Amino acid sequence: MTKPVTFIDGDQGTTGLQIHSRLQARSDITLITLPDDRRKKRAEREKSLNECDIAILCLPDEAAREAVSLISNPSVRIIDASSAHRLSEGWTYGFPELTHDQPMAISTARKVSNPGCYPTGAVGLLYPLVQAGLIPPDYPYVISAVSGYSGGERQAIERFEKQATSAEVAYQAYGLKMRHKHVPEIQYYAGLSAGPLFLPAYAGFRQGILLTVPLVHTQIPVSIATEQLHACLTQHYASSRFVRVMPSDESSALDRLDPQKLNGTDDMELAIFSDPRQTVLTAVLDNLGKGAAGAAVRNLDLMLQV
Structure with missing residues (x-):
């Protein structure tokens, strides 16, 4: 053959x-x-x-x-x-x-x-929840994400690695003209009514992404039940080899996330953190792997x- x-x-x-x-x-x-x-x-x-x-x-x-x-x-x-x-x-x-x-x-x-690497996390979190009616498509979403500097391709890699002893390497926000190319992609595939406010950054590690989407309960017309959000994501990805939804008891024991946790894999891990006032949706993935x-x-x- x-x-x-x-x-x-x-x-x-x-x-x-x-x-x-x-x-x-x-x-x-x-x-x-x-x-x-x-x-x-x-x-x-x-x-x-x-x-x-x-x-x-x-x-x-x-x-x-x-x-x-x-x-x-x-x-x-x-x-x-x-x-x-x-x-x-x-x-x-x-x-x-x-x-x-x-x-x-x-x-x-x-x-x-x-x-895109960032939309993989953003769409992966938002699409199932919007489609299920658990969060509204017209909420003013703010997406914050930090990536390893390899996300900037060769020029960013050379700049960061040549300046490895410089404070400039620690953290650089970018896309501040608010016209990042991933915004229309996220809006379309997540099913949002408008483009989210997207705040990307590079940090002083080579690869890995941590993406967060905060939800303020008082600004959402529907009742936010963390258990329902978690159940929806868990059901959506139940048969996936590459996307894992962190169990609630595991996420509740954490107070930090490592953006490099899944480096060298094709996996993505989604998690939900909440208190009575707010919920934060998170995604971790390797920008060179799953991304x-x-x-x-x-x-x-x-x-x-x-």
């Missing part, structure tokens, strides 16, 4: 290198990349893109759009790890845990767009099932 040919376009970036590392020893696919002297030549890329079975795009948004435009072979299937096509018509959102039917939608899709390369490989595995 012929092995499916998988081509990574952009295997020199952070996500591309991670995906290549995960796939290079696999015996069920034929993995193709281009050497340095060929990977920037348009004709070479176009040839590889049209001769593979599945193309994985690990490129900046504009380059990803260009790559898609170069594909004329209707048999080629695409996984785009950029944010270029997450809201585009004809693309399937590559978050298998979104709904019960999402794995099948991904497995049969021709074009799949990986979720990037792990998501792409999971989507590849689903697509190979067909």
Whole structure:
């Protein structure tokens, strides 16, 4: 039986290198990349893109759009790890845990767009609760998230690691122009009426994400019952291999969360913390695992099932 040919376009970036590392020893696919002297030549890329079975795009948004435009072979299937096509018509959102039917939608899709690392946590928390009517779609959501500096790709990695002794490494808020590219994605897939206020930051560790969503009970027209929120998330992810909802007795014993807890895995852990006045929803994941390369490989595995 012929092995499916998988081509990574952009295997020199952070996500591309991670995906290549995960796939290079696999015996069920034929993995193709281009050497340095060929990977920037348009004709070479176009040839590889049209001769593979599945193309994985690990490129900046504009380059990803260009790559898609170069594909004329209707048999080629695409996984785009950029944010270029997450809201585009004809693309399937590559978050298998979104709904019960999402794995099948991904497995049969021709074009799949990986979720963003932050939206994986935000949508993972909010979508089930909004759909169940336990929290309103029109609440003024504030999402705060801190990521390891590898979330900024090569430039951020070089800046942080060159300044390893500088106070600048400790914590840097960014996206303060309030136009972060993940906001429309979170709004759309979480089912919110408006874009949330999103406050991202990089910290002085290489990888890992801690994302929080606070809910102030007096500002929500529906009654917030922590037990119902927890039960909803637990039921939604009951069959998931990669998403765990922290048991209530475990979360109630904690007063801190480590954003690096799941580094090196493709897992995500959701938890709920509350008192009579407020509730905080939290997600921890590896931005290079569940938030990037792990998501792409999971989507590849689903697509190979067909």
